Amino acid sequence: MTTPMLRAEGDHADAIRPRSGQPATPLPPLIQIAGLDKRFSSRSGEIVTALSNVNLEIADHEFISVVGPSGCGKTTLLRILAGLEQASTGTVTSGGEAITEPRADAGVVFQQALLLPWITVLDNIMLPAQLKKDTSAATIKRAESLLEFMGLKDFSRKYPFELSGGMQQRVSICRALMRNPKILLMDEPFGALDAMTRESMNMELMRVWSEERKTVIFITHSIPEAVLLGDRVVVMSPRPGRISEIVDVDIARPRNLQTMGTPRFGELCDRIRTIFGASVALL
Amino acid sequence: MNAATKFGDLHRLQAILLAILVLAAWQGACRLFDISPLILPAPSAIAIRLYGLVASGEIWPHLWATAVEIVCGFVFGVLAGLVIGAVISLIPVVERLVYPYLVALQTLPKVAIAPLFIIWFGYGLTSKVVITALVCFFPILVSVVAGFHSTDRDQLDMMKAFGATKWQTLVRLRVPSALVVIFAGLEIAAVLAVIGAIVGEFVGAQVGLGYLIVALNFSLDVPGVFAVLIVLSTIGLAMHGAMRFAARRYIFWIRRSEAPVLV
Numbered sequence: 344m345t346t347p348m349l350r351a352e353g354d355h356a357d358a359i360r361p362r363s364g365q366p367a368t369p370l371p372p373l374i375q376i377a378g379l380d381k382r383f384s385s386r387s388g389e390i391v392t393a394l395s396n397v398n399l400e401i402a403d404h405e406f407i408s409v410v411g412p413s414g415c416g417k418t419t420l421l422r423i424l425a426g427l428e429q430a431s432t433g434t435v436t437s438g439g440e441a442i443t444e445p446r447a448d449a450g451v452v453f454q455q456a457l458l459l460p461w462i463t464v465l466d467n468i469m470l471p472a473q474l475k476k477d478t479s480a481a482t483i484k485r486a487e488s489l490l491e492f493m494g495l496k497d498f499s500r501k502y503p504f505e506l507s508g509g510m511q512q513r514v515s516i517c518r519a520l521m522r523n524p525k526i527l528l529m530d531e532p533f534g535a536l537d538a539m540t541r542e543s544m545n546m547e548l549m550r551v552w553s554e555e556r557k558t559v560i561f562i563t564h565s566i567p568e569a570v571l572l573g574d575r576v577v578v579m580s581p582r583p584g585r586i587s588e589i590v591d592v593d594i595a596r597p598r599n600l601q602t603m604g605t606p607r608f609g610e611l612c613d614r615i616r617t618i619f620g621a622s623v624a625l626l
Numbered sequence: 627m628n629a630a631t632k633f634g635d636l637h638r639l640q641a642i643l644l645a646i647l648v649l650a651a652w653q654g655a656c657r658l659f660d661i662s663p664l665i666l667p668a669p670s671a672i673a674i675r676l677y678g679l680v681a682s683g684e685i686w687p688h689l690w691a692t693a694v695e696i697v698c699g700f701v702f703g704v705l706a707g708l709v710i711g712a713v714i715s716l717i718p719v720v721e722r723l724v725y726p727y728l729v730a731l732q733t734l735p736k737v738a739i740a741p742l743f744i745i746w747f748g749y750g751l752t753s754k755v756v757i758t759a760l761v762c763f764f765p766i767l768v769s770v771v772a773g774f775h776s777t778d779r780d781q782l783d784m785m786k787a788f789g790a791t792k793w794q795t796l797v798r799l800r801v802p803s804a805l806v807v808i809f810a811g812l813e814i815a816a817v818l819a820v821i822g823a824i825v826g827e828f829v830g831a832q833v834g835l836g837y838l839i840v841a842l843n844f845s846l847d848v849p850g851v852f853a854v855l856i857v858l859s860t861i862g863l864a865m866h867g868a869m870r871f872a873a874r875r876y877i878f879w880i881r882r883s884e885a886p887v888l889v
Contacts, residue, residue, distance in 0.1 A: 425787050451787040457780055460879035461802045470798075471788040504879055518788075 371439070372400035373525065373558055374424070379433035381419050381584075393419045395583035397433070403525070406552055406559045408573030410566055410615065416584020417562045421530045424560060425451045437526065447475075449526040450519030454534055456511035458503040464514050465490070465499040471521045489517040492554070493547070509540040513547065520555060527557040531564065542600060545571060549598065567603060570594075570611045578618045588618050667849040676853035685838070689857065692823050692835040695751060696861065699758020700819040704812065707763045711770025715804075716796070725771070732764045737825050744830040754826035754834070761822030762815040769811025773804030806880055809873040816865035820858060 381394040394416040401407050409417045422428040423435055426445040435442045437449070450471070458467045468486045472478065490499050493513045503511055512532055519527055529548075533541045545568060552559055563569050569576045576590040594607055602608055649669045655661065656668035663671055679685040710728075714721045740757055747753035777800045785795045827836025835854050842850035873880075 422783075427783055427787060445787045445789050447789060451784070453780060453784060455780060457778075457784040459781070459799065459802070461877075474785075474788055474790045474794055474798075502879060 373403045373405075373438060374399075374401040374560075375434070375436045376400070376420075376424075377434050379420075379423070379435060380431045381416065381423065381428065382431045392583035394423075395585045397584075397586055399577065399586065399589075401558060401560065403558055404556050406572060406574045407561065407577060408569035408575070409560065409562045409577045409579060410564065410569040411579030411584075412564065412581055412619070414584070415579040415581040417579050418530055419584065420579075421451075421528050421560065421562050424526075425449060425528050447522055448524050449528055450522065450524040452512075452515050452519045452527065452529040452532045454531045456503070456508070456515040458511055458514055458518075460503050463500050463502055464495065464506070467503065467514055468517045468521055471518060475522070485523075486517070486521060489520055492551075493517050507540075509536055509544060512536065512544065516548070516551065520551070520557075525558055527552075527559045529559065529561045531562050533568070534564070541568075546599065548572065549596075553597065566612050566615050567608075570608060570615070571598060571603060576611075576615060578615055580619070587621075590615060590618075664846055664848055667852060671849045672852040672856070675847070675849035676856060679850065679853055685835075685854075685857065687833055688835050688838045691751070691833040692827070692858075693861065695754040695758055695823040695826065695834065696819045696865070698751075698755045699822055700762050700815065700865070702755065703759035703762025703819070703822075704766050704815060706759065707766025707811075707815075708770060708808075710763075711767045712774075714767075715771050715774035721771070728764075728767065736761050736822065737829075740825050740829040743826070749830050749832060754823055754831065757826040758819050758822035761818045761825075765811045765814040765818060766808070769807045769814075770804065773807035773811075774800055776807055777803045806877050809869065809877055813866060813869045813873070816869045817862050819865060820862040824858065 376397055376399040379394055379397040380392065383391045383393055385391050397416075397420065399407075409420065411417050419428060423430055424437075424442060426442050426449075429443065437446065458464075459470070462470075465486060466473075468489060469478070469483070472482045472486070487496075487499065490496050493516065495510065495513060495517070498506060498510065498514075503514070506514065512535075516532070519529075533544045536544060548559075548561075549572065551557075559572075561569070561572055570590075570592055573592050576592060578587045578590060579585065580587045590611060592611060594602060594605070594611075652666075653669050656666065661668075667675075714725055714728075736757060743753045743757050747756055781799055781803070782795065785799050790798070823834070824836035824839075827834040828840060831837040835858055839851055839854050842848075842854065
């Protein structure tokens with residue numbers, strides 16, 4: 344995992360990704376979530392169940408979209424995967440080890456870019472490495488090549504407030520990729536961007552994913568975005584937050600914005616909307 | 627950017643124009659209604675008196691004494707505020723135990739306790755420095771505590787997610803975040819420092835601009851009192867300007883429009 348931007352294993356990785364419920368690989372899944380519950384006690388003392396009996400297995404290199412209305416616990420799920428929250432019951436493992444604290448094998452991209460405003464773009468990207476006292480020439484080179492890859496080469500000496508929202512979020516993606524993690528956790532990363540920027544960021548993310556071959560867990564409340572990006576779409580419903588269904592996206596890659604005009608894309612979106620409709624009707 | 631500068635120049639010009647108008651009206655009114663200089667001296671009389679104080683050299687020892695009190699008091703007050711504020715913010719037990727008492731202390735009017743400081747520290751420089759430091763201490767203390775509390779929760783999560791230790795989070799996130807609020811406190815303290823020194827001198831002193839005001843007032847030299855007031859407000863503006871300058875330099879990422887305090 345030391346070579347930056349692995350380009351070689353392109354098609355090969357496609358082959359090992361599981362399809363339609365029958366795993367094509369004997370390897371154990373990278374991330375295993377079993378019987379996960381998460382309860383919070385609110386200020387008035389009552390117990391709120393944010394997640395209830397969540398079971399999910401995620402394979403290496405898989406792109407998982409998680410979609411659901413607000414309050415369905417999707418952000419909580421991501422925070423548990425990031426090691427920022429603990430499960431109340433159940434197990435969550437990554438590479439066979441329980442996730443109890445933030446781990447070096449996962450990079451997080453938040454809803455807001457959350458860049459430190461007092462340091463330059465380059466220093467922001469270097470932050471995860473600097474926190475681990477790693478400032479070797481190779482590390483700086485990696486930061487620079489990430490910037491170039493994301494089209495931010497000319498902005499490395501700028502400060503975050505000199506950048507547009509979309510550029511800031513791109514910096515934040517670079518930062519998450521900095522230590523070359525196996526897993527990229529993204530919590531509605533494009534939710535705060537305008538529609539046009541959002542579409543171009545979706546394309547950008549697919550390019551990153553196909554080049555760097557990360558396992559991505561992508562939280563969103565946009566059904567088309569979830570279908571466009573994901574190998575599988577985890578559909579969640581609220582009160583208590585749980586998985587209603589997992590939808591396989593059997594649309595060939597590479598996908599692009601034209602993909603969104605195809606009939607199959609429309610069908611999948613409709614299907615997810617129907618699942619939402621059903622869960623709303625149950626309430 | 628250029629348009630903004632032009633607007634800034636225009637606004638400054640308008641402000642200066644307004645000042646000239648007010649002064650002219652003041653001067654005119656003094657002449658027209660024949661107002662006694664013992665009640666309200668004309669601007670021209672104040673200017674002449676100010677020139678007299680400076681040219682005769684009479685003002686210098688007083689100006690020097692007050693300036694030393696202000697600067698020393700400000701420095702000590704700020705240092706104490708920073709250190710105690712940091713201790714309170716970083717050790718929750720201390721905050722719970724000590725902070726309420728410090729707030730209670732703050733409710734004491736400094737003017738009322740100034741005579742005590744004269745008794746404890748004498749008529750000289752020390753008592754004024756202590757009073758000034760005390761006056762500057764609270765805005766800094768409060769801004770440090772508020773500053774450390776102002777750290778963005780999402781940013782804290784971000785640091786945690788990338789594996790930052792407590793110390794790294796403090797140095798790389800919490801201190802720089804707090805600086806924004808601390809600089810607002812510094813701007814306030816800079817102006818209060820002048821008040822602190824003058825209060826100390828009013829209560830008991832043998833030299834200083836506050837002492838000079840009392841002396842001039844006693845001899846009914848009202849233009850002289852106004853002249854000293856101008857000097858005092860110049861010192862205040864200079865202190866405030868210095869803080870503004872430092873803020874622009876050290877918290878450059880905050881644009882002026884988002885500044886926490888608009889003085």
